[in-house]
Structures are given as structure tokens and as C-alpha cells.
Amino acid sequence: MQMKKALGVEMFIIGMLFCFAVAGSGCGEGGGKKEPGVPGKSVAKPEQVPVQRVSLVSDLVEGRKIFEAKNCSQCHSIFERERKAGPKLQSTRFHGSFLDLFSLLWNHAPAMAVHMRKEVLERPQFSTTELNQLVSFLYMLPYLGQPGDPRRGEALLKEKACFSCHSRGGKGKQGGISLDSLAAFQSQVVLLQRMWNHGPMMLSQMAATRTPTPTFSGNDFSDLFAALTEQGKESRKVFLGFGNAGNGQKMFTEKGCIRCHSIFGKGGKEAPDLGKTVSQSDVTILTTRLWNHAAKMREKFQQKKLEWPKFSATEMNDLIVFLYSLNYDDKPGNPGKGEDIFTRKKCADCHFKTAADKQKIVGDIKTVNSIRFATLLWNHIPSMEASMVIHGVPWPEMSGDELRDVLAYLQSQ
């Protein structure tokens, strides 16, 4: 049973990965009706609060290419069941920021090298862009969460009273508002986007009919979507891709989220700091949290007489992946701790031996970001390793925190 479930998850992710590669452009969520403009005060022109820049490359196509091109796939499977020289990469391993994930690569470099020599593979070198794409790819692996269970979803459609107003595939309310057109889509974000756009109308009808506002937990949202899309299983589906975090960041400002919410302290102070509460939660958790708070948000919007923000095409998809991306960029480390690590791991023995050595590394590291820092570190493994073997220094394993601290220390010099 456990096996069967695990396999289901893999098939689901493979499907997602390959479908979106095929779907290409022009598959926007354009199928729905065009909304006429709703009169009211606009939420536009929010204060221009700069939010942190996004480095995550949420488009997985490039990352997957790097994974193949640098021979990672020779030794690692991700989705396939095939046994290879290296361990299967479990998506659950990849929670954390860029440097947290990079530290997994760094710490396994010697073991990887042993196998690489056996397989006569070149140790890969990366450009900054390539390393970012590869680590982004790993970061995105947990994004899809668990696939939905249509049978549970079917039960939820009844339990949450959706069928008291809606119909689907001949089931539900006779003559109710049909949800059939959702079957063409492959991402539950479409369900959220539509529920959100129709939110004010749906919520007032619920209030009028004294239907309690439905909220969701656990995998509900994913199950519900699975039930709504089950009938269209065989036909080709529209997949929106994984969204564009950069565009999502723009949405966060344009749709007025930033008026109430802050991200790592920047922005509005009326609502939770989303950098702290939701970053790197998978797509199901994010869609769930957004829907659950739509009702409360609507009250506030009514009080302030603000226009409800609507989403078209892939806008919600972009916003969701932006929220997911918030954990990717590294926070500054602690230079004091970094100094201690730099000495303890014997980095100083080689790098601070002479003033000129020190000058060189400090100069090179002074203005780099964590991605460039990691690229420099990685690409120097061959020369570093050689002199480490000569000096009998053990491989300096480092956690993400330690890497951040060392970077902060070198930059404070």
C-alpha cells in the first residue's frame, strides 16, 4: 500500500514535469469568462515598498537540463525507480535556502568524486547562472506536495456544500452553476483563482443562504481539485507551468497584498509577515491558506470600500510561486561565528597564510552574493582538494548556516 502510494506520487510529479514542458505557451487560464470591470475604489497605487529581489528560477526546464548536462542523472534518479550509483534524490530533502541546499552538494563532494573517478566522469564546473538553475530545480521539487485523491474530493464536494449551488458531470444541484470547465486544467491553482475571483459573489450567496463559509485543511484542496478534474483525465490538459516568481512579486504589489502584509519586515503591518509564515509551503498549503483567509479579507475590503483584486491568466500561479520562493535567498550570516569556523575548519591555514593570500580571497569575495560565492567555492574544489590531500586536511563539511557565516566573515574583512 505504502509502495503504491509512493509510486502514485512519482507518476504525478513526472506527469507534471513533462506535461508543462509540452504545454508551451498560449495555455494561459484564458478559458474563463472575461470579467467586466467592477466599479469601486481601486487598490492600485500601493506604496512602492521594495520587497526582496527574487533569485529563484521557478521554471524547471532549465534546471532539469543542467541536471542532465552535468551528469547528475548518471548517478541519481529523482522520479524513476532505477537504481544508480548515488542515492535517489528525495524531494523532502530539499527544504531550505540556496546555501542550505548547496551545502548538501558541498558535503558530498568527496564521495561523489570517488564515484566519478570510477565512472570516468569530469567533475562538473558551473557558471553562476547554471548553479542557480540547478539549485532552484532542487528547491522546486517539494513544491507540488501530494497528489489529490478524487474519492475523498468527491465526499468533500458534498460535505462542504459545494453541490448545494454547483453541479459537475451531471452530479450535484440540478441546473446549478457548472464546474465542468475546470476539468481541462492540471493545476489546483486554477480552482483557487476562480474561487477567488468569484469570491465576493459566492460569499454573499453563502451568507444569504446561511451556508457556512467552507474552509479547508490538510490535502482537502488538492483532493477537491482531483474530483473536479477526474472526468477529463484522458484528454490533454492545460498546465500553467510552475509560475514565474518575479512576476508574482509584481502581483504582490499590484494586487495590493503589500498594503497589509509585509515580507521580512518590509510592507504593511496589519497582517502576518508572509516571509515568516508561509514561505516554501507547498502549493496545496498555499492555496488552502489563501482561500481560508479570503472571507476575512473580504470583510476588511468591504469596510475600506476597496475593490476586490482579481487575477487573470497565470497571475495567481505566479503569486503562489513567489510566496513559495521566499525562503530561497539567504539571510546574512554572523561574521563572528564565521571567523571561528574559518579558523576551525583550517580555511585560514591556506587562505590567510600571507597578506597577499588574504588580500586575494577577501577581494574576490567582497561584493558577491551567496550564489556567486557558492560557484567560486565549487569551481575551486579540484585545486582546493589537491592541496588539502597534500596538507592532510579533512574535507571541511559545512551546513548552510556555516556557509552564511563564513561569507559574512569574509565580507566583513
Ligand code: HEC
Ligand atoms: C559519479 C556519481 C555521481 C554523480 C555524477 C553525482 N553524484 Fe551526487 N552523489 C553521489 C553519491 C555516491 C552520493 C552519496 C554520497 C554520500 O552519501 O556521502 C551523492 C550524494 C548527493 C546528494 C546528497 C543526497 C542526500 O540525500 O543527502 C545530492 C543532493 C547530490 N548528490 C546531488 C548531485 C548533483 C546535483 C549532481 C550533479 C551536479 C550529482 N549529485 C552528481 C554520486 C554522484
Ligand code: HEC
Ligand atoms: C451558496 C452557494 C454556493 C456554494 C455553497 C458554493 N458556491 Fe461556488 N459559486 C457560487 C456563485 C454564486 C458563484 C459565482 C458565479 C458567477 O460569478 O457567475 C460561484 C463560483 C464558483 C466558481 C467559479 C466558477 C467558474 O466559472 O469556474 C468555482 C470554481 C466555485 N464556485 C467553486 C466552489 C466550490 C469548490 C465550493 C465548495 C467548497 C463552492 N463553490 C460552494 C455559489 C456557491
Ligand code: HEC
Ligand atoms: C486588507 C488587508 C489584507 C490584504 C489586502 C491582504 N491580506 Fe492576506 N491577510 C490579512 C489578514 C488580517 C490575515 C490574517 C487573518 C487570517 O488568517 O485570515 C491575512 C492572512 C493571509 C495569509 C495566511 C497567512 C498565514 O500565516 O497563514 C496569506 C497566505 C495571505 N494573507 C495572502 C495574501 C495575499 C496573497 C494577498 C494579496 C492578493 C493578501 N493576503 C491581501 C489581511 C490582508
Ligand code: HEC
Ligand atoms: C589546503 C588549502 C586550502 C584549504 C584548507 C581551503 N582552501 Fe579554499 N582554496 C584553496 C586553493 C588552492 C584555492 C584556489 C585558489 C585559486 O585558484 O585562486 C581555493 C579557493 C577558494 C575560494 C575561491 C576564492 C577565489 O579567490 O576565487 C574560496 C571562496 C575558498 N577557497 C574558500 C575556502 C573555505 C571557506 C575554506 C574552509 C572551509 C577553504 N577555502 C579551505 C586552498 C584551500
